[in-house]
Amino acid sequence: MRHYQCNSPEAAGRILAACLLVDGHLSLTELDALDRCGMERRLLLNRYRLLSIVQTLYEDLTRSGYLNWSDMCQVDPTTLAWLAADVQDRQLRRDILDLCSEAVMADRGHCDREAEFLRLLRDAWQLPARPVRQVALAGTPAS
Template identity: 35%
Template sequence: MRHYPSDSPEAKARVVALALLADGAIDLNEIEALERHEVVSRLGLDHPRFDRVVREFCEDMLVSANRGESGQIELDEDTIDALLADIQDPLTRKRMLRAVLDIVNADGRLADGEAVLVNQAMKAWNLDLYDVANGARLRRSERRPLGMPSADC
């Protein structure tokens, strides 16, 4: 896998890409959730740069991932932990978990791969659902870029 600096927009975008692909495919509902929650701009990226990170992530997966019994490409736990470890800032971790939850819940069902990702992110980042549920849904006027501290921190 490519290396991006910790907490960089690209490292955050790669976690979003991981969430998009956790169920094996990018769903239209997930794309709509990205737009509705303004995830790409909140990552600090424009759409072409975000698309580039997603494409690079897919390329890296083809090189380094395993094929599961179903034929789908799967990342091992250590690789996922390494990708999650690129998010260091505690507030950014909370906001990234919120973004991951918005994406994986976009179609109204939680696939096995999505559940595994959410569980692994919560363990790696030492978070629980309460950490992101309490005040995580911000009004549009209160939204800040993912990873940017608020004045009340």
């Protein structure tokens, strides 16, 4: 897997890209949510650069010998810890985790793989869990 400079937009973007792929697909809803949450300001990374990082991550993961898309989207804890080590700045870590959480919630819910990814990332950075933001369904108030 390629190495990026510590605390670089690419290192941050690769973690975000891994989060986006963990459920097996990347949606425009997720990208729109990231834009609304200030991804470019917070990570110095626009949508098009993020998509390029997603492609690079995909290439790196497919070289790792995974046999199918579902398995390939799984970033094992050791690899995630290695990716997380490329970000040392505490504020950047919080921004990445916030953006990952927003992307996960953008499609009105999350899968077990996404929840596990967020947990492993928080553990790697020794950050406390934040309460999950409740998403209002059509016609019902958020709690």
